[in-house]
Amino acid sequence: MRAGRVQATLAVLLVSASQAAGSALTAILASSERSCYYADVDKVGEKIGFYFAVQSGGSFEIDYVVMDPDDKVLLDGEKEAQGDYILTANKIGEYSFCFENDASMSDKLLDFDIMVESEPRRVLSGQQQPLKEHTSTLEESSYKINGLLSSIARTQKYFHTRHHRNYSTVLSTQSRIFWFTVLECSVIVGMALLQVWILKTFFAKGTKRFKV
Template identity: 60%
Template sequence: MKLRQAAFAALSLAISHVQRTYASALTTAIPAGQKMCFYAEVDKEKEKIGFYFAVQSGGTFDIDFEVRDPRDVVILDGKQERQGDYIMTANHIGEYSFCFENDMSTITEKLVDFDIMVESEPRKETPGKPSQLSEHTSALEESIFKLNGMLSSIERSQKYFHTRENRGFSIVKSTHDRIFWYSFLECIGIVGMACAQVYVLQTFFNRTGRKYKV
């Protein structure tokens, strides 16, 4: 019974810690020449902020970005980046902004997949008497946090392959369209050359009013 109670207490502790973590995974289209910002609220200092993004389609799959703290100070930025995965420590309480700029493009919009996560850094203290729960809770808690880390790694890998798939599909579609229009223009050119040859031959044999039988 004591072992079950210890395991239940450790599991409740880990779940309560996971509930303190919140994230927002979104996909948005950023039109050409525009800037879009998203915000995350931090209510405690030294919290961890995770920021991931990847350009799924549009142009050369790059975009400008910047992250500002509640004092409107730039703490992270990049130019013409295809994707990024960052972990930051919030030194100030308030609203953090995450902005994407598509100023370098005048026609093409960019489709961006991004994830903003805010997570408390310290773990909660283990409830109950340390002599009764410390040994069991520590082992179970560490196992749960390791599983959480492995799941996060798998999720990142899935996002990476999803991005590669979208980029590959975009390249294949662009190549297919180019081949189609090249073949279409080539057919028009061949038909035009055939018509021009017929016209030249008719003009050659009908010039000066003389007709020849071929």
């Protein structure tokens, strides 16, 4: 009996894990480059999760646009550093998620996640009824755990993005301090040389020469 329960539990977890199809990707977007990614929706009313964050490059800004199978714009933005959206699919087909790096001359490291909800129907061998009718409580608990894990993953991505941006800010500040110090030292040395030259010129003018 315990082995049968373990098998049923594993089957439920597999069903719950397969109820959302998604892809977490990291890509480098060159200057003036446009890159598009696609996700298929098999049922009207499914939820589409779309998350992106610029990890490094320039001012951490990117342009994006999300379109439905009829090329109708659902979401768009310019010079955005991060976004997290949930859409409802009103049409069946291929949805596109495009990024553009036209506003900057530097490459961008982009982290994004596209999640499409799905509801496959799994049937146990030798049975005609769906598995979820017998294990609704366990499946609901799996949904809650999956939601909590997704929330934790999004929070980790947020702090990861903040870490990259703060690190880039620190490097930029160090570079500015270095070059400001170099400029300040150059000005001090130049002023010292100028003072020596002025004093030398002043005393040279005040010296009288006599021919014997």
